[in-house]
Amino acid sequence: MATDDVKLIGSWASVFVMRARIALHLKSISYEFLQETFGSKSELLLKSNPVHKKMPVLIHADKPVCESNIIVQYIDEAWTSSGPSILPSHPYDRAIARFWAAYIDDQWFISLRSILTAQGEEEKNAAIAQVEERTEILEKAFIDCSKGKPFFNGDHIGYLDIALGSFLGWWRVVELDANHKFLDETKAPSLAKWAERFCDDPAVKPIMPEITKLAEFARKLFPKPQA
Amino acid sequence: MATDDVKLIGSWASVFVMRARIALHLKSISYEFLQETFGSKSELLLKSNPVHKKMPVLIHADKPVCESNIIVQYIDEAWTSSGPSILPSHPYDRAIARFWAAYIDDQWFISLRSILTAQGEEEKNAAIAQVEERTEILEKAFIDCSKGKPFFNGDHIGYLDIALGSFLGWWRVVELDANHKFLDETKAPSLAKWAERFCDDPAVKPIMPEITKLAEFARKLFPKPQA
Numbered sequence: 001m002a003t004d005d006v007k008l009i010g011s012w013a014s015v016f017v018m019r020a021r022i023a024l025h026l027k028s029i030s031y032e033f034l035q036e037t038f039g040s041k042s043e044l045l046l047k048s049n050p051v052h053k054k055m056p057v058l059i060h061a062d063k064p065v066c067e068s069n070i071i072v073q074y075i076d077e078a079w080t081s082s083g084p085s086i087l088p089s090h091p092y093d094r095a096i097a098r099f100w101a102a103y104i105d106d107q108w109f110i111s112l113r114s115i116l117t118a119q120g121e122e123e124k125n126a127a128i129a130q131v132e133e134r135t136e137i138l139e140k141a142f143i144d145c146s147k148g149k150p151f152f153n154g155d156h157i158g159y160l161d162i163a164l165g166s167f168l169g170w171w172r173v174v175e176l177d178a179n180h181k182f183l184d185e186t187k188a189p190s191l192a193k194w195a196e197r198f199c200d201d202p203a204v205k206p207i208m209p210e211i212t213k214l215a216e217f218a219r220k221l222f223p224k225p226q227a
Numbered sequence: 228m229a230t231d232d233v234k235l236i237g238s239w240a241s242v243f244v245m246r247a248r249i250a251l252h253l254k255s256i257s258y259e260f261l262q263e264t265f266g267s268k269s270e271l272l273l274k275s276n277p278v279h280k281k282m283p284v285l286i287h288a289d290k291p292v293c294e295s296n297i298i299v300q301y302i303d304e305a306w307t308s309s310g311p312s313i314l315p316s317h318p319y320d321r322a323i324a325r326f327w328a329a330y331i332d333d334q335w336f337i338s339l340r341s342i343l344t345a346q347g348e349e350e351k352n353a354a355i356a357q358v359e360e361r362t363e364i365l366e367k368a369f370i371d372c373s374k375g376k377p378f379f380n381g382d383h384i385g386y387l388d389i390a391l392g393s394f395l396g397w398w399r400v401v402e403l404d405a406n407h408k409f410l411d412e413t414k415a416p417s418l419a420k421w422a423e424r425f426c427d428d429p430a431v432k433p434i435m436p437e438i439t440k441l442a443e444f445a446r447k448l449f450p451k452p453q454a
Contacts, residue, residue: 051330051364065322067329077318091304095292102294103278137278 006031007059009045011038012209013217016068017056018166023075025203026157027083031058038220069101072162087159093145094159097152100141101163108134112171115178116222128180132187138164139188146190150197157201165198169209173218176211233258234286236272238265239436240444243295244283245393250302252430253384254310265447296328299389314386320372321386324379327368328390335361339398342405343449355407359414365391366415373417377424384428392425396436400445403438 008024008031010017024031036042036055048057048064058065058074065074076086087094111130118124145152145160152160175181183192199208235251235258237244251258263269263282275284275291285292285301292301303313314321338357345351372379372387379387402408410419426435 060319063319065319065326067326070322070325070329073325074318074322077321091301092287092290092292094304095297095301098297098300099292099294102297 005061007034008032009034009036009042009048009057009059010055011036012207013214014055015166015170016054018169018207019068019162020056020058020071020075021207022157022162022166022203023072023086025207026086027075027079029075029079029082068166069105069159069163072159076159084156085158086153086162088153096145097158097160100138100145100152100160103141104138104163104167108138109167112167112174115174116218124178128178131174131182135182135188135191139191142190142194146194151194157198157203161194161198165195165204168195168199169211169214170218172211173215176215177218232288234261235259236261236263236269236275236284236286237282238263239434240441241282242393242397243281245396245434246295246389247283247285247298247302248434249384249389249393249430250299250313252434253313254302254306256302256306256309295393296332296386296390299386303386311383312385313380313389315380323372324385324387327365327372327379327387330368331365331390331394335365336394339394339401342401343445351405355405358401358409362409362415362418366418369417369421373421378421384425384430388421388425392422392431395422395426396438396441397445399438400442403442404445 006024006029008017008020010020010033012035021033034042034044036045041053045055045057046053048059049055049066052066054066056066056068056071058071060074060078065071072086088097108131111127111134114127115124115131118127142152146154149155151157152164157165171183175183182188183195185192198204233251233256235244235247237247237260239262248260261269261271263272268280272282272284273280275286276282276293279293281293283293283295283298285298287301287305292298299313315324335358338354338361341354342351342358345354369379373381376382378384379391384392398410402410409415410422412419425431
């Protein structure tokens, strides 16, 4: 591990924090993980991200970098000689990876979250249908980007793999909650196999949260309305 | 001008299309400007951006790139040896530029637009107050990023200058509509001076729309409710 003055403000359960952690692991950068307490925000977090007051924040040599996808790009650009490149090398492939990463956050994730926050069955079913549709779009994107290789990024995990893969724990929690499988061999066969490979990757496996622990945490975050 | 197989699908009045045009002008890249007709979407646009069906789309050697900030980064990365760098050279400065560019689109612009779409005086005044507050945040960001130089990016226009500067025409239209000045010498003195410099830049001046023409277009897009 490279020894750098790197700290990461975050939490084990956050998808967005996980992105930064996977990028740090890929690049073999050692870091101090400063975990926030559920329900409160530390002074360091508020000082380091005064605009959004959100984790993750990467602090490198006392300078804060905020927003998960920006942190991942920063890690790739600041440690070019450590580990593999996270962004694709060709400008066009980089543009495509950025496009789908934005789609994941701005469209797909919004639908996924709305399954957990839906009021009533009708709203929940509409959200499920939207996730189905958007997952199908991502299945096609995987086929286009990976070009027959194991990851969106080719032979190893990259920017877009991290952007979607960081959701896999929560995605399974949503599947359990909704009693509906999205990532299966018939509906999204390429993504289903990619998901297994991603979770087995040495940069991911040690930090992917256990589903039972995450499901318990989800019940705290999204309590069911009293019957 | 470099001669490249470059087309841009867009419209003269769009902030987001303007971003791509400024980047192309900065890099001295000649391009064919394929203007969309107001109220309809061309087949080429629908085919080139099937996910969002939105302009701008840059088509370089028959390959489409979508989303304005992604296009600007693509132009910078694909034509590294033409013209100045659009993104800052240091990874930390790049992360900061990306952070503020996202803030402009996700927060500041949402407030600005809500002035035009507000229902009633109370909603409008709340939107105006929010733009004031967010412009103050951007005034501080300008001071931090520019470090005494004329632009966010330093000596010449860069990524963040384009991200905010592309809004200047519409911003003035909103000021006229709301009868409220945001960019003035007392409230945002650094940004007010930056705005003048930005609009005078040779890469910007020929494509910055006339305010009267834009105001007329705004009345079509956001018709006033009948009294």
